[in-house]
Amino acid sequence: MSVHGKKQKKRQNSYVKATESGRKMMLKGKIAVVTGASRGIGRAIAVKLAAEGAVVIINYNRSKDEAEKVKEQIEASGGQVKLIQCNVASFESCEKMFEEVMKEFGRIDILVNNAGIIKRCDAIDVPKQDWDSVINVNLNMVFLLCQAFAKQYVKQGDGGKIINVCSMLSFQGGIRVPAYTASKSAVMGLTKALANEWASKGIQVNAIAPGYMATNNTSQLRSDTDRSEAILDRIPAGRWGTPEDMQGAAVFLASKASDYVNGYTVAVDGGWLAR
Secondary structure, eight states: OOHHHHHHHHHHHHHSOOOOOSSOOTTTTOEEEETTOSSHHHHHHHHHHHHTTOEEEEEESSOHHHHHHHHHHHHHTTOEEEEEEOOTTOHHHHHHHHHHHHHHHSOOOEEEEOOOOOOOOOGGGOOHHHHHHHHIIIIIHHHHHHHHHHHHHHHHTSOEEEEEEOOGGGTSOOSSOHHHHHHHHHHHHHHHHHHHHHGGGTEEEEEEEEOSBSSGGGHHHHHSHHHHHHHHHHOTTOSOBOGGGGHHHHHHHHSGGGTTOOSOEEEESTTGGGO
């Protein structure tokens, strides 16, 4: 091993410390990147991956204070975490994030494409700029990150995990969110397409579709009494989901337990789609 390689290995080992808690961790020593992890679903997934032993790279854009809180939470529980500022609307910014991760750790094992935006407007009035911005972040950058990570997985030679975050609107049309629906429907299709091509390389590409979650993205819906009641009436579980409800599915898809799962979208929806 070269001197550079030894230093890189030592640096990686300094992050990948044992955080044994009396049980076997499902992701011990894995390097995981979670986009949009300073709040909501991304935050919950990052916290749980770290609790399962992964070294988690938290991507944030403008919410540095929130990202620092996630870092503190993970470290307080004995987890390993690194913050990287990155604007996921810019491929150049994402490339820099990727390069920084590789320089620091020398490998990547898990990508969670969580970052996304939503803009509400009647379809007939949607400005082109809003349409383009949603499609760019929610679809274009998801594909480009998948592609970049897959290339690295192939170089590493031992496969890897990609988890895309979809939506109930990957299955349904929605109201007043045409660009969001189009992007999330496309991500579910993209997940299948990439799984078809990359499964033979040991790369599992899957997705999670959160149901109606109590996050910033649904604040307008939850403040509309009629819409909120109508939504709750349809959910067999009888409640809005929480970001923590996403954690189990994320750990499963990030771990060896899902090595024979390819191109599948797990709905975490309280039974919404069963109705």
